[in-house]
Amino acid sequence: SQQGEEDPQALSIQEGENATMNCSYKTSINNLQWYRQNSGRGLVHLILIRSNEREKHSGRLRVTLDTSKKSSSLLITASRAADTASYFCATMSNSGNTPLVFGKGTRLSVIA
Amino acid sequence: ETGVTQSPTHLIKTRGQQVTLRCSSQSGHNTVSWYQQALGQGPQFIFQYYREEENGRGNFPPRFSGLQFPNYSSELNVNALELDDSALYLCASSDQGTVNEKLFFGSGTQLSVL
Numbered sequence A: 001s002q003q004g005e006e007d008p009q010a011l012s013i014q015e016g017e018n019a020t021m022n023c024s025y026k027t028s029i030n031n032l033q034w035y036r037q038n039s040g041r042g043l044v045h046l047i048l049i050r051s052n053e054r055e056k057h058s059g060r061l062r063v064t065l066d067t068s069k070k071s072s073s074l075l076i077t078a079s080r081a082a083d084t085a086s087y088f089c090a091t092m093s094n095s096g097n098t099p100l101v102f103g104k105g106t107r108l109s110v111i112a
Numbered sequence B: 001e002t003g004v005t006q007s008p009t010h011l012i013k014t015r016g017q018q019v020t021l022r023c024s025s026q027s028g029h030n031t032v033s034w035y036q037q038a039l040g041q042g043p044q045f046i047f048q049y050y051r052e053e054e055n056g057r058g059n060f061p062p063r064f065s066g067l068q069f070p071n072y073s074s075e076l077n078v079n080a081l082e083l084d085d086s087a088l089y090l091c092a093s094s095d096q097g098t099v100n101e102k103l104f105f106g107s108g109t110q111l112s113v114l
Helices: none
Strands: A005-007 A010-014 A019-024 A029-037 A043-050 A055-058 A061-066 A071-076 A085-093 A106-111 B005-007 B010-013 B019-024 B031-037 B044-050 B053-057 B064-068 B074-078 B087-094 B109-113
Touching (some): A019 A106, A029 A061, A029 A071, A043 A055, A043 A061, A043 A071, B005 B087, B010 B019, B031 B074, B044 B064, B074 B087
Parallel strands (some): A010 A106, B010 B109
Antiparallel strands (some): A019 A071, A029 A043, A055 A061, A085 A106, B031 B044
């Protein structure tokens, strides 16, 4: 089963604009991670935010976490055509030996 | 580019056949996880191996089985293939100490069942 649900399912923006993707989840988490996947390829880890953190930055990426609303957002600033990919949130539960659970992803298209 | 390699990259099988997919972990990683990703969906956890033993399994039937070898490489075996098994199969390696924080994925094997 998939715990995370990304919103929107698809997003199309112009190069230079900011892209915001949202993720909602259902159970208590230890951490939340964002991954990127180019078409038909493997996933690449982008950033991790722990349950006791509210915001984190990495380059052009900004992630926020609101555990009271069980939601997270990924902001990509000054987008580039090379950012075109699918983006997935993945949650790590804080209850025992459980695997990383992925959402269905947001397909981002950045138009040059 | 991660150091995780998967083979083959593409595979076509017919219903009822058996298939073996292979994965070489990134150097220094002792844990491997397998995921199934259907078209347009997120990856679904199949199972995880640590030091040659299965230490976690998702909601997949017993015809999905795996192995991890002493060099930490791994195989995913699927028996009695069904049409719904058509998907991208992803292997991810990690160190057991950080398996909950970062996975390193291979490029996947695209399996088509006809």
